[in-house]
Amino acid sequence: MTATVYIPRDSSALSLGAERVANALQAEAARRNIAIDVVRNGSRGMYWLEPLVEVATPNGRVAYGPVNVGDVAALFDAGFLQGHPHPLCQGPTDEIPYLKQQERLTFARVGITDPVSLDDYLAHEGYRGLRRALDMAPAAIVDEVAQSGLRGRGGAAFPTGIKWRTVLNTPAGQKYIVCNADEGDSGTFSDRMIMEGDPFVLIEGMTIAGLAVGATQGYIYLRVEYPHAHRALNEAIQAAYQAGYLGRDILGSGKDFDLEVRLGAGAYVCGEETSLLESLEGKRGLVRFKPPLPAIKGLFGQPTIINNVISLASVPIILDKGGDYYRDFGMGRSRGTLPIQLAGNLKHPGLVEKAFGVTLREILYDYGGGSATGRPIRAVQVGGPLGAYLPESQFDTPLDYEAFAALWAVLGHGGVVAFDDSVDMSKMARYGMEFCAVESCGKCTPCRIGSTRGVEVIDKVTHGVERDKNLKLLRDLCDTMLNGSLCALGGMTPYPVLSALNHFPEDFGASATEKAA
Amino acid sequence: MTEQQWDRESVRAIIAGLQDKPGALLPILHGIQDALGYVPPDSVPLIAEGLNLSRAEVHGVISFYHYFRQTPPGRHTIHLCRAESCKSMGADALETHVKTRLGIDYHETTPDQAFSLEPVYCLGNCACSPSIMVDHDVHGRITPERFDEIIANPGVGA
Numbered sequence: 017m018t019a020t021v022y023i024p025r026d027s028s029a030l031s032l033g034a035e036r037v038a039n040a041l042q043a044e045a046a047r048r049n050i051a052i053d054v055v056r057n058g059s060r061g062m063y064w065l066e067p068l069v070e071v072a073t074p075n076g077r078v079a080y081g082p083v084n085v086g087d088v089a090a091l092f093d094a095g096f097l098q099g100h101p102h103p104l105c106q107g108p109t110d111e112i113p114y115l116k117q118q119e120r121l122t123f124a125r126v127g128i129t130d131p132v133s134l135d136d137y138l139a140h141e142g143y144r145g146l147r148r149a150l151d152m153a154p155a156a157i158v159d160e161v162a163q164s165g166l167r168g169r170g171g172a173a174f175p176t177g178i179k180w181r182t183v184l185n186t187p188a189g190q191k192y193i194v195c196n197a198d199e200g201d202s203g204t205f206s207d208r209m210i211m212e213g214d215p216f217v218l219i220e221g222m223t224i225a226g227l228a229v230g231a232t233q234g235y236i237y238l239r240v241e242y243p244h245a246h247r248a249l250n251e252a253i254q255a256a257y258q259a260g261y262l263g264r265d266i267l268g269s270g271k272d273f274d275l276e277v278r279l280g281a282g283a284y285v286c287g288e289e290t291s292l293l294e295s296l297e298g299k300r301g302l303v304r305f306k307p308p309l310p311a312i313k314g315l316f317g318q319p320t321i322i323n324n325v326i327s328l329a330s331v332p333i334i335l336d337k338g339g340d341y342y343r344d345f346g347m348g349r350s351r352g353t354l355p356i357q358l359a360g361n362l363k364h365p366g367l368v369e370k371a372f373g374v375t376l377r378e379i380l381y382d383y384g385g386g387s388a389t390g391r392p393i394r395a396v397q398v399g400g401p402l403g404a405y406l407p408e409s410q411f412d413t414p415l416d417y418e419a420f421a422a423l424w425a426v427l428g429h430g431g432v433v434a435f436d437d438s439v440d441m442s443k444m445a446r447y448g449m450e451f452c453a454v455e456s457c458g459k460c461t462p463c464r465i466g467s468t469r470g471v472e473v474i475d476k477v478t479h480g481v482e483r484d485k486n487l488k489l490l491r492d493l494c495d496t497m498l499n500g501s502l503c504a505l506g507g508m509t510p511y512p513v514l515s516a517l518n519h520f521p522e523d524f525g526a527s528a529t530e531k532a533a
Numbered sequence: 534m535t536e537q538q539w540d541r542e543s544v545r546a547i548i549a550g551l552q553d554k555p556g557a558l559l560p561i562l563h564g565i566q567d568a569l570g571y572v573p574p575d576s577v578p579l580i581a582e583g584l585n586l587s588r589a590e591v592h593g594v595i596s597f598y599h600y601f602r603q604t605p606p607g608r609h610t611i612h613l614c615r616a617e618s619c620k621s622m623g624a625d626a627l628e629t630h631v632k633t634r635l636g637i638d639y640h641e642t643t644p645d646q647a648f649s650l651e652p653v654y655c656l657g658n659c660a661c662s663p664s665i666m667v668d669h670d671v672h673g674r675i676t677p678e679r680f681d682e683i684i685a686n687p688g689v690g691a
């Protein structure tokens with residue numbers, strides 16, 4: 017019998033040598049005259065074990081990792097194709113605690129299936145949501161999504177059902193579904209993992225969105241930094257067209273939906289929804305004034321749903337299992353699950369999908385395993401470059417939109433970046449301002465000029481030039497940016513800057529009393 | 534840089550093949566940069582004409598986006614991640630090493646035209662920080678030693 021071996025085509029696994037390992041396994045099997053069937057799956061999200069090689073055995077899949085080219089011959093010698101022991105053997109994949117303790121809804125198939133095989137997708141409950149949606153009235157589809165409590169996973173956490181209802185109720189000859197796949201936040205990679213590891217779930221979610229509001233054209237606006245996601249999406253889209261899941265008369269329903277991937281060009285602000293629409297229209301990504309909302313006047317002036325990858329990829333399971341099923345996960349007004357991305361200085365960085373409510377400390381230590389360097393974790397930035405830095409005293413906060421807001425912090429896209437005690441928080445604050453200056457779209461003064469001034473003021477503070485006066489100036493400047501910016505790039509840059517200053521004043525040479533200011 | 538150094542016909546073909554798409558400008562700029570490695574400034578009139586835009590509009594778009602370049606890159610382009618997760622794992626020290634090793638700063642190309650260096654703000658490889666991208670290959674957990682190995686053999690892939 018031909019053994020089936022899984023090696024990810026996920027770009028982070030590739031960044032650690034997965035391609036070379038795949039080639040070495042093929043070559044070694046050929047040398048030994050053993051037939052193996054190599055499947056290039058997505059990543060299970062346990063990146064410290066990548067490249068992770070799995071073999072199918074009668075008792076389920078067995079994992080070996082991290083596998084380097086030099087380990088391949090020994091794995092064959094040990095009988096890994098039969099799941100036999102070897103120092104790199106991690107046992108049955110599903111029993112690895114990091115994975116076993118997760119609640120994977122959106123990521124249910126990632127790492128398990130061949131991402132671009134439609135047959136594999138169908139064999140793992142794929143397209144059941146769409147089939148159900150095809151039998152429902154548009155308003156009923158929107159109701160199901162509203163019932164699930166799903167809030168946008170791209171950052172602002174706006175209720176998805178309400179957004180969809182607005183588009184449904186706005187009459188127009190043409191409506192659009194736009195997927196925000198710009199994923200510019202540092203520390204985030206769950207959009208990438210879905211697109212590389214289970215692109216059909218995004219395609220299905222967008223198709224359902226089209227049925228829900230009467231949109232016949234979708235665009236995935238993908239950042240250019242993700243060439244592997246680009247390839248996987250295009251392969252999957254082509255397969256979906258061929259099998260009648262996209263295009264005209266989907267599965268004989270009389271409904272049409274076309275889908276195309278468009279590439280960005282390295283501008284963080286193009287993740288902001290109105291800037292993204294400008295970019296899709298072929299213009300500079302300048303942020304638009306709101307109102308009108310994109311739901312009313314969006315792409316090419318037409319009603320447009322614009323949602324994050326994870327928001328859209330969560331729709332198929334909601335349609336398949338019902339809004340209540342999804343809603344039963346989570347806490348308070350944060351319903352369902354959050355794909356949490358563990359990054360930075362952690363022993364076990366990776367993807368953890370959990371119901372809302374797990375605490376930051378559990379995430380950092382039970383999953384993340386503490387710092388990679390073995391030193392104390394001193395600061396954690398949650399929610400990307402516009403997110404606040406949290407000190408140890410706040411690690412018991414549950415991951416819940418409202419609980420974070422109460423601390424003047426944000427959950428954003430669920431990216432968690434840990435820093436050990438060697439970090440200099442004044443440098444991170446300076447970088448926050450610098451990033452805003454590099455990425456500002458330039459439309460409003462507080463952001464365009466304020467961020468450059470912010471870098472200068474922080475430099476003065478750290479060089480001890482009129483420290484008290486400049487600290488006050490920095491706070492004033494942040495206040496202006498908070499209140500006078502058109503979008504969250506300028507409006508939230510004060511989050512990382514002021515949280516660094518408030519929680520770690522010693523790094524700015526400030527006295528302890530300034531902490532309370 | 535003279536006009537003869539790039540092929541006007543292939544650029545015309547790229548424009549003609551894409552100009553009917555809604556919002557065609559970015560796809561066209563990508564097409565040109567994929568083919569030539571950059572968007573030659575003197576291709577702007579061709580693009581403007583094809584899309585019925587002013588040259589200023591086209592130029593404004595090219596200059597807005599970090600990814601589009603108007604000068605030819607070196608044989609290999611190195612993107613070094615400067616964002617937070619990579620910083621937490623030593624990206625600042627790596628940056629110093631890279632700049633010293635190549636003898637250039639960001640947005641520059643080595644005199645032998647071998648390498649161009651660009652900053653990038655996250656490659657989505659944050660679970661394997663610090664990260665760089667060489668041409669289209671992302672490499673994770675980069676130490677100065679690993680960097681030296683990679684650029685000694687830049688075509689080999691991750």
Ligand SMILES: Cc1cc2nc3c(=O)[nH]c(=O)nc-3n(C[C@H](O)[C@H](O)[C@H](O)COP(=O)(O)O)c2cc1C
Pocket residue numbers: 167168169170171172173174176196197198199200201284285286287288289290322323324325327328503504505
């Ligand atoms: C500067 C800036 C960058 C953003 N980047 C992203 C992004 O990369 N991906 C994303 O989904 N949302 C991003 N957003 C949020 C979007 O504007 C918007 O809220 C989101 O796409 C809506 O989708 P959702 O409701 O599904 O979250 C960004 C917002 C701002 C202000």
Ligand code: SF4
Pocket residue numbers: 285303455456457458459460461463464501502503504505506507
């Ligand atoms: S805050 Fe910055 S990025 Fe946002 S609209 Fe104003 S200038 Fe543009």
Ligand code: FES
Pocket residue numbers: 202203204614615616617618619620654655656657658659662663664
């Ligand atoms: S922060 Fe460097 S890859 Fe994401």
